[in-house]
Amino acid sequence: MPEPGEQRRDVIEKLQAHHNEIVVAVRRRSGDELRRPPQPGEWSALQQLEHLLLADDIWTSMAVRAATEDEPDLAELWAKYRVVEESNPFPPPGNLRSLDELVAALEQRHRHTLAIIDSVPDEALARVGRNTGWGNLPVLQMLRGVYRHYRMHIDQIEEREQSFAPRRVESREG
Numbered sequence: 001m002p003e004p005g006e007q008r009r010d011v012i013e014k015l016q017a018h019h020n021e022i023v024v025a026v027r028r029r030s031g032d033e034l035r036r037p038p039q040p041g042e043w044s045a046l047q048q049l050e051h052l053l054l055a056d057d058i059w060t061s062m063a064v065r066a067a068t069e070d071e072p073d074l075a076e077l078w079a080k081y082r083v084v085e086e087s088n089p090f091p092p093p094g095n096l097r098s099l100d101e102l103v104a105a106l107e108q109r110h111r112h113t114l115a116i117i118d119s120v121p122d123e124a125l126a127r128v129g130r131n132t133g134w135g136n137l138p139v140l141q142m143l144r145g146v147y148r149h150y151r152m153h154i155d156q157i158e159e160r161e162q163s164f165a166p167r168r169v170e171s172r173e174g
Contacts, residue, residue, distance in 0.1 A: 004122035011143050012117060018150035019110045022052075023103055025157045034099055038159045048153045049102040054084045056109050056146055060116045063142035066129030067120045075131040082133065117143055 002010070026034060026045050034045045043051060058081040065072045097105070125140040132142070155162050 067124035078133040
């Protein structure tokens with residue numbers, strides 16, 4: 001089993017790699033490609049960036065609560081996440097920000113997420129939050145959720161088959 005410091009470095013490395021990859025993926029697309037959904041009913045690349053900004057905040061909020069409270073019930077935060085996941089189109093087409101605005105916001109959010117990861121004490125990485133929608137998850141898994149979520153959207157923007165499929169975990173009772 002890797003030490004907490006190793007686990008933290010792994011999360012940071014993967015988050016940085018996925019962040020860089022999504023920025024490259026959107027920067028190499030034309031304005032029309034950025035606004036056009038890859039498939040009917042899916043979000044455009046710009047909408048996906050908006051979505052990631054909100055979803056990152058929810059994942060890290062769950063991680064912070066679980067790191068600082070004794071097995072908090074995260075159902076309320078998870079419900080907020082589900083609203084972000086299910087809103088389509090999201091945001092409404094008339095409210096889209098420019099690519100430069102979104103990338104700047106993503107850069108700021110990325111720095112904030114890295115600061116959160118850095119602030120979580122090693123011993124808190126194993127602390128558990130209840131009712132995340134994916135079961136009862138340790139803080140480490142919630143932080144991994146950020147870059148795994150990026151992976152799913154990178155694949156969608158690149159119009160590739162999904163390389164990561166999330167799995168629900170068994171919930172602990174109590």
